[in-house]
Amino acid sequence: ENCDLLLMWSGDAEAKAWRYPLAQVQGMWHRWFGELGIKRVTLSPDLNLGASLYSDKWIPILPATDAAMMAAIAYTWLQEGTFDQAYLDTHATGFDEWKAYVLGDEDGTPKTPEWASPLCGVSTWTIKALARSWASQKTTIGYGRSGGGANGRANYADNPARIQCYLLAMQGWGGPGKHQ
Secondary structure, three states: OOOOEEEEEOOOOOOOOOOOOOOHHHHHHHHHHHHOOOEEEEEOOOOOHHHHHHOOEEEOOOOOOHHHHHHHHHHHHHHHOOOOHHHHHHHOOOHHHHHHHHHOOOOOOOOOHHHHHHHHOOOHHHHHHHHHHHHHOOEEEEEOOOOOHHHOOOOOOHHHHHHHHHHHHHOOOOOOOOOO
16 A cells, blocks of 8 residues: 555566475565566566566666666756655755766756666666656665675775765655655
8 A cells, every 4th residue: 555666676476485494485576576567677687587487577787787877867856846855954964976976967957868778778767767767756765785786896886876876865865655
């Protein structure tokens, strides 16, 4: 009742079933989410087993480009006013710096969906549609774990996790269905 959309960012609900004793529970959860009517979207370079079994939509994204797409989502929200300024005013610090970066005030490059699309391999239309869907619904985020997924072991691999926190804050993190 508190979630309309589940974003699995570079995760695979089935990948670790052999390695972790409770990992099979992840697949069951994702199946149950679907039975409850929660839309499930996976953003991942590969159409992995979990995405193919449990996702309503798979968005293929080039490896290590998640941060660009996330910045473009924030840009869309800033342009359309679909973020929670009241939450940011009372629960966040540094938003003005993040906003300046996204709008291009800091480096002269606005992080538009048109900017991000060739970097991440996701169409401008899809980036905007995801941003609008996320902003209009109670959205929960799931991540890959154990050094994989968007937080994998690579240069600047901390950026997606950090930016995801910014996006959650822009949508009123901790409200009903708005968590990680």
